[in-house]
Amino acid sequence: MAAFTAWVEYIDTSTVLIFLVMLLCALWLLSSSDGPTNWPPGPKPWPVIGNADLFWNNDQLYLTFMELAKTYGDVVHLRVGPSGHIILLSGHEVIREAFVDKGEYFSNRPNTSHIPLMKYTNKGKGIIMQDGEDWKTLRRFTLRALRDFGLGKSSLEDKIKDELENVLDELDKKCGVPYCPQKLFYQPVSNIICSIIFGHRYSYDNKEFQHMLDAMMYRFEHSGPKLILGTILPAPLALLIPKVRKMLEVDREIRDFVRKRIDEHRDTFDGDNVRDFIDLYLKTEQSGEESGAFTDANMFEVIDDLFLAGTDTTSTTLLWGLLYLILYPEIQAKCRLEILQAIGQDRLPSMKDRDELPYMEAVILEIQRLGSIAPSAVPHVTSESITFRGYDLPKNTLVRANLYQSHMDPEIWEDPVAFNPDRWLDENNMLKTNPAFMPFSVGRRMCLGDSLAKMEMFLFIATLLQRFDFRMLDAGSPPSTEGIQGLTRSPRKYELIVSRV
Numbered sequence: 001m002a003a004f005t006a007w008v009e010y011i012d013t014s015t016v017l018i019f020l021v022m023l024l025c026a027l028w029l030l031s032s033s034d035g036p037t038n039w040p041p042g043p044k045p046w047p048v049i050g051n052a053d054l055f056w057n058n059d060q061l062y063l064t065f066m067e068l069a070k071t072y073g074d075v076v077h078l079r080v081g082p083s084g085h086i087i088l089l090s091g092h093e094v095i096r097e098a099f100v101d102k103g104e105y106f107s108n109r110p111n112t113s114h115i116p117l118m119k120y121t122n123k124g125k126g127i128i129m130q131d132g133e134d135w136k137t138l139r140r141f142t143l144r145a146l147r148d149f150g151l152g153k154s155s156l157e158d159k160i161k162d163e164l165e166n167v168l169d170e171l172d173k174k175c176g177v178p179y180c181p182q183k184l185f186y187q188p189v190s191n192i193i194c195s196i197i198f199g200h201r202y203s204y205d206n207k208e209f210q211h212m213l214d215a216m217m218y219r220f221e222h223s224g225p226k227l228i229l230g231t232i233l234p235a236p237l238a239l240l241i242p243k244v245r246k247m248l249e250v251d252r253e254i255r256d257f258v259r260k261r262i263d264e265h266r267d268t269f270d271g272d273n274v275r276d277f278i279d280l281y282l283k284t285e286q287s288g289e290e291s292g293a294f295t296d297a298n299m300f301e302v303i304d305d306l307f308l309a310g311t312d313t314t315s316t317t318l319l320w321g322l323l324y325l326i327l328y329p330e331i332q333a334k335c336r337l338e339i340l341q342a343i344g345q346d347r348l349p350s351m352k353d354r355d356e357l358p359y360m361e362a363v364i365l366e367i368q369r370l371g372s373i374a375p376s377a378v379p380h381v382t383s384e385s386i387t388f389r390g391y392d393l394p395k396n397t398l399v400r401a402n403l404y405q406s407h408m409d410p411e412i413w414e415d416p417v418a419f420n421p422d423r424w425l426d427e428n429n430m431l432k433t434n435p436a437f438m439p440f441s442v443g444r445r446m447c448l449g450d451s452l453a454k455m456e457m458f459l460f461i462a463t464l465l466q467r468f469d470f471r472m473l474d475a476g477s478p479p480s481t482e483g484i485q486g487l488t489r490s491p492r493k494y495e496l497i498v499s500r501v
């Protein structure tokens with residue numbers, strides 16, 4: 001120890017500087033010598049940090065990605081840190097070629113074990129961040145369970161309608177005064193997932209649930225590009241950043257909430273009376289019939305995945321929906337007229353009404369296109385070295401799909417920034433499809449909650465428009481449609497005036 005202290009005392013500032021310069025040079029050499037020589041084109045990287053400056057504190061990364069596609073083409077190479085590589089894929093044909101035609105090579109998730117902060121959170125278990133046989137088994141099981149616990153059955157529709165009653169009550173209280181709908185959808189959408197997973201919904205005054213929802217909102221809002229440093233720095237350094245510490249704290253709160261529900265289920269489990277998703281998992285785990293995927297660690301992460309992926313995505317889309325409907329009152333009025341003519345006001349809209357409401361369906365598609373809440377999907381990595389469009393991509397190269405660009409490409413969409421549901425209808429008022437539209441992504445990793453999300457969006461928007469009128473506070477200064485990119489892309493806070501129809 002004495003020798004170490006003496007050595008430390010001997011070091012002066014210039015020694016430290018020389019050491020740092022040598023370290024930077026070594027990292028620079030490392031960064032310029034790795035990987036193939038025919039990476040796709042991309043912006044010139046800085047020494048050591050590469051193109052990390054593009055991500056730094058950038059809450060509009062989707063616009064940066066759009067510009068990169070415009071400048072460098074459909075396949076772009078970015079470097080992050082001394083040895084990280086990102087391939088950005090743009091244009092629906094390129095994305096489909098990778099994720100669908102060559103899905104075998106492009107459907108893994110990044111191994112997060114080298115990201116220091118991830119060891120405190122998801123450890124490559126569950127569905128979203130897992131690969132291989134366990135991922136396949138759990139994804140199949142979850143899709144089946146979602147179907148069994150309601151999709152396609154009226155029971156789930158009834159649950160959604162119950163939640164909607166609460167939303168209608170909430171809106172009734174807000175009539176006539178400026179109202180910010182930021183939190184309007186979070187609780188009901190989360191409750192729908194809760195009723196599938198936990199077999200339980202929470203009342204609007206349940207403090208524990210409210211607290212957990214606030215934590216979830218924070219997590220989605222403050223993750224993504226804003227936390228890039230937290231994922232690059234070694235854990236002890238990253239933990240010096242207050243935002244990173246806060247993120248771990250909120251993550252723990254959400255996990256504690258989920259853990260408590262699992263413990264309650266274990267205490268009351270009865271294999272002959274499967275109440276919900278957790279019971280079904282416990283039963284499968286105990287039967288030992290399925291593969292070794294059904295471990296406790298996987299159960300926790302699968303539930304956490306569904307809970308997080310199933311709440312923010314749909315509620316943020318609905319928030320975009322209200323925003324566009326107040327910005328385009330004539331479209332709101334046309335949609336309401338269709339609903340009132342087809343259903344009236346004596347009963348709530350139901351999934352059976354879908355065929356009668358093509359304009360309403362077109363409105364939802366347009367909300368999803370412009371909202372683009374997952375602007376670059378979830379990161380994929382290559383599972384093998386592969387030559388793609390003439391470029392050699394090594395195994396484990398990170399791949400992002402530029403979904404926002406696909407939804408805003410002027411070559412595909414006429415006047416892409418305009419909210420125009422008519423673009424989705426043909427001359428017979430029938431819905432049209434467009435291959436560039438992929439809000440749930442495509443291929444093996446495509447969202448597994450798309451059916452639930454579509455059901456929620458339809459019932460929520462149809463019911464709200466049937467009962468309420470939404471207006472801008474001041475038509476002279478309309479709210480912004482600029483998105484903020486955290487884990488999802490959400491609208492800036494806005495207020496509106498709501499009144500009964």
Ligand code: HEM
Pocket residue numbers: 127128129139305306309310311313314317373374377378379380439440441442444445446447448449450452453
């Ligand atoms: C409007 C609502 C939603 C949108 C726009 C959306 C979008 C997406 C996207 C873009 C992905 C990434 C696909 C990829 O990596 O290529 C994804 C994955 C996923 N989503 Fe959704 N999602 C929504 C709602 C939901 C809901 C309600 C659930 C749960 C019930 C859910 C569960 C998941 C899961 C588990 C994955 C990971 C799939 C895997 O890795 O195999 N999502 N979603």
